[in-house]
Amino acid sequence: MVNGIIIESQFALHHIHNTEQLGFDCRAYSKYKYGDATRAAEFGRALCDGFVKKYSDLLLTCNRQFMGISSPKGLVPPAAYYMFQSFLNELNLYLTANGRPAAVEHNIKRVSTMSADYSQLETDQRFAHLTKEGYSIDKKPLEGKFLLIIDDIRITGSHEKIIVQLLKSLSIENPRIFLYFAQLLNPEVAATFEHELNTCAVSCLDDIYSMLQDSHCNFAINTRLVKGILRADEKQLDAFLERIDIKLLIQLYEACLAANYHNIDAFSSNFQKIKTCFNEKQKKNPID
Incomplete structure (x- = not known):
């Protein structure tokens, strides 16, 4: 009281x-x-x-x-x-x-x-x-x-x-x-x-990508999102990374590092894919 x-x-x-x-x-x-x-x-x-x-x-x-x-x-x-x-x-x-x-x-x-x-x-x-x-x-x-x-x-x-x-x-x-x-x-x-x-509306990377295309969605990086991407099927991840823009890729890559996910064994394979894609896109489209 x-x-x-x-x-x-x-x-x-x-x-x-x-x-x-x-x-x-x-x-x-x-x-x-x-x-x-x-x-x-x-x-x-x-x-x-x-x-x-x-x-x-x-x-x-x-x-x-x-x-x-x-x-x-x-x-x-x-x-x-x-x-x-x-x-x-x-x-x-x-x-x-x-x-x-x-x-x-x-x-x-x-x-x-x-x-x-x-x-x-x-x-x-x-x-x-x-x-x-x-x-x-x-x-x-x-x-x-x-x-x-x-x-x-x-x-x-x-x-x-x-x-x-x-x-x-x-x-x-x-x-x-x-x-x-x-x-x-x-x-x-x-x-x-x-x-x-x-997961009733978002159960795969295609669903996440659809959210990114929604003009009513103000997208913000969070832990569940990043972990979901790091757990995803490798083929789905390849397709997802090719479709997203460099700014979101940078956010994703930096979030992995900030949260120390790059040092978690279960995430290592997908993190390497994110890192590789990040480096390749940076070379093609450098952002200051």
């Missing part, structure tokens, strides 16, 4: 009880997970609108400044970070319009990563893999803040559990709410449902 207001530990815009009735466009969500930043912005605004409707009293009376924290990320962000940015922008429009200080941003750093697609793993496997990644957070900026920890979907709660453990290990006891665009509440639904959701 804060200022006499009952605060729940989690807030989700959509509660999933039936996988056939999600309450949101599953195809739009799939495209969002693979780089459609236009969808990310829409989801972030919708999440903020729902949160403000429920917690307007808290937002307008809390004696702490709000701090938005996105899902853990490295130098290459996950799709959720683009949604988070939209959420925070929308929230700050509301706060400042009502004479409240703007919320500030902070990050949980992902120390390392692996090749696994967590959406294909069950609960125990997910937690084991995520624990190996390692997270860190700078404690000092959190002093006096109310934490809004934001992610796109809660399926097993593994990410949340690890973040709670991280905060506890650092004696961080700030009031906090975990916010999600959607949350699975039916325990009978397998955790691998998330993979079905992620």
